[in-house]
Amino acid sequence: MNPGKISKYTQIIAQRTGSYILSKLGGISGLEFKGERNLVTEVDKTAEHMVKDYLGKKFPSFKFRGEEFGGDIDSEYYWLVDPLDGTNNFTHSFPVFCVSIALLKDKKPLLGVVYDPNREEMFSAVCDRGACLNKKTIVVSKIDKLKRALLATGFCYEFKDQSDTN
Template sequence: MESTKNTKDSGNFLNTAVELALHAGQLIKRMAKQSHTITFKGAVDLVTEADVASEALVIAGIKERFPDHGILAEEKGIEQGESEYLWIIDPLDGTTNYAHGFPVYGVSIALEYRGEITVGVVYEPNLDELFTAEKGKGAFLNGAPIRVSETRELDRSLLATGFPYNFRTDPDRIIKLFTGFSLNAQGIRRAGAATIDLISLACGRFDGFWEFGLKPWDMAAGGLIAAEAGARITRMEGRSYDIRVPEIVASNGFIHDQMLAVILRSFS
């Protein structure tokens, strides 16, 4: 049973996500000017002090407002709550970019209720762009409605992708698919932040996106925003998309079947 506080504040989930994403985004932007303390979760999987500070800020804000909600955060893992709400947090998507001073990164906050993402917020502090969505209510950039592109041919499309952290030990399928799309699309960009790729799809900057090896926090908020902007999202073979399955194909809808055909040819 949801607490009295949850019932009272049920209309404030989006506002909470917006407030915390803005605060965390400004924090990591300020910290970007400092030298970084970098630790490694893997050979190419970095963590900075900004990841930790941003995540702590967001978690503290959620716990203050909704103390019985669960939290799934990239650095701290999952903390089960007593309610059916689960906040999914990427405190700094694009950490490698951030550590190298490449200004493509953001904060991602999503809310899941009974297995469905209902709120998604992504803030890109360098461009001061706030992307928001609620399930069934459309997607917005700084308060203005956004839609996916209307590009209808793959060979006229600009795509985005990323390489998973295990790329060095399992490069074959990644290279095969990258080659397949390189030969069939107008262009491909690899900016290093799946969340940013998804919001860029949502507002029509990209026409399609695919990636292996993703985590729930990479897809939860950006996936909802893209879907609410009209995107079609599936797994690689076309089955239903699931943030707990580590792969995604997302498009403006018009080129989706063409993308799936490239994937099939690449692996057949």
């Protein structure tokens, strides 16, 4: 098994899935809630089926667990997938979402792919081989002082006490 080749195939799947998701931006139907504020759409479900089908055909012995339908992780190799990471943004036509796919071996990450279809950015990493953005090597910042760093954050949309939020 060659993790580099698997990563390349996974990137193709992420791009195809991202293209499908992008084609649905602004035309949401079938909106549901998983809990109080956690949204799921038909696009999430279809995207997960797409990823599962592509991976299952190429790697039939690997198990699969997706955000929308769950799945089995009782295997040496298994996929962990969030087919539309950022559903809340997607449903509001806010173009900050991605396709996230990881392969684990013995419950440890072997490779990961995150594709942002809006910016056409493909982040990929293979264990012990580093990470790339659009096939160019990327590295962790050497800045070690917070006051000199750029810090970005997000805020969870699932709050227990809504009285403190705007």
